[in-house]
Ligand code: 5GP
């Protein structure tokens with residue numbers, strides 16, 4: 001299923017070029033044009049889904065199952081010190097292309113160009129964590 005105006009569907013269809021890393025019947029991995037760090041790669045399903053929220057488990061399974069192999073290939077190729085795996089979901093989280101993709105961002109050090117900051121909060125009462133967990137678990141379908 002391809003969406004008419006989706007650039008990643010066009011890449012899958014070969015209507016736009018990409019630097020391919022890996023391809024099979026279900027997924028495509030290619031170099032991110034923005035190269036946050038050297039070797040920055042995207043893995044996408046060939047079928048169009050908007051993001052994690054709208055991805056059926058069988059499509060998620062195909063995409064995420066390929067992550068370790070491709071991550072290890074990046075590791076072999078460039079010897080990064082580590083790697084971030086990321087899937088920005090909705091605009092507020094930085095999603096700009098609305099076809100599911102998983103970023104593999106190799107990490108070379110603290111000042112390698114990748115910035116992810118989040119504030120941790122200490123001493124959250126365990127009852128409060130329990131309440132939060134219950135709110136989520138009651139919604140799992
Ligand atoms: P997002 O911001 O949605 O998490 O990530 C979208 C990513 O797609 C960005 O990192 C951006 O550099 C990359 N991107 C956008 N357009 C193209 C394109 O035409 N070709 C390739 N290879 N990457 C693209």
Ligand code: ZN
Pocket residue numbers: 002003006007008009010047048049098099
């Ligand atoms: Zn698409």
